[in-house]
Amino acid sequence: MKKVLKASLPFLLMILLVIPFAACSKEKMQTVRVAEVTRSIFYAPQYVALAKGFFKEEGLKVDLKTTWGGDKTMTALLSNGADIALVGSETSIYVYARGSNDPVINFAQLTQTDGTFLVSRKKIDHFTWDQLQGKTFLGQRKGGMPQMVGEYVLKKHGIVPEKDVKLIQNIDFANVANAFASGTGDFVQLFEPTASIMEKEGKGYIVASFGSESGHVPYTTFMTKNSYIKSNKATIDKFTRAIYRAQQWVDSHSAEETAKVIQPFFKDTDTELLATVVDRYKKQESFATDPVLGKKEWNNLKNIMKEAGELPKDVPHKILVDTEIAKNAMK
Secondary structure (H helix, E strand, O other), X not given: OHHHHHHHHHHHHHHHHHHHHHHHHXXXXXXXXXXXXXXXXXXXXXXXXXXXXXXXXOOEEEEEEEOOOHHHHHHHHHOOOOOEEEEOOHHHHHHHHOOOOOOEEEEEEEEOOOOEEEEEOOOOOOOOHHHHOOOEEEOOOOOOHHHHHHHHXXXXXXXXXXXXXXXXXXXXXXXXXXXXXOOOOOEEEEEOOHHHHHHHOOOOEEEEEHHHHHOOOOOEEEEEEHHHHHHOHHHHHHHHHHHHHHHHHHHHOOHHHHHHHHHHHOOOOOHXXXXXXXXXXXXXXXXXXXXXXXXXXXXXXXXXXXXXXXXXXOOOHHHHEOHHHHHHHOO
């Protein structure tokens, strides 16, 4: 009996050492609540970070929820319903302009072009922007980045919104596609995979890309309250490192490989369609390859907002953007 106990002693000691270590490791996992403005293939790097375990390797458990719209996403962040928001950078400017004493800081850029496409009700073999003249254009929410870019591109092609086209922008974000499918509008501005699904079902046809037309802009960025960064600096650093790894992974892998990884987040969309959309976004450089939000992109954002008459205040890059977090993540 003594021999058995003596032989088992090293094993028992090892178990006693491993159990507390495992418990300690489990306790170190920190939950981060992330609110995304919509569910879109446009955010592929985020889903890669989740699926490949990049967040988990940083000791983070990401609780992701879709809040469907910039206003709702920002409300979730400001009311402490989320720790981090993935939404257009224009929302941080709106909050700052209202005199917030806890500004929302952009710390990691995910996408660098507009992610929407122009969908026509009728098939057009040779599309030109002047074909919108006199038509009804079902756009996005007024003051949101999609709508501002939409109007910016229209003006770029000599089309005056409201005068040359009839703009409809009072439909809730989540219901825009359904409204178009039900017969509202001649053209609609949609995100993926909705645009491609509509085309596949014969309900519309993709004729142009707003992302290709508008240039680089901080279209969708991870942001949080300044107070959260101060209290959770290490967490934000870990989060950004995971995002950067995912951005690099998407950039260095094929659209087909990325599609397979993000498939669980788009269960109703087949892998082939996912790959088509990912490839489309990669070709127009929609996915940022690093999380740094530069001054040039920030200024382009403000120009688009100003052109749309939606820039409430000229906020300098250094006020609402923290590039040090992103730069440190890349080291």
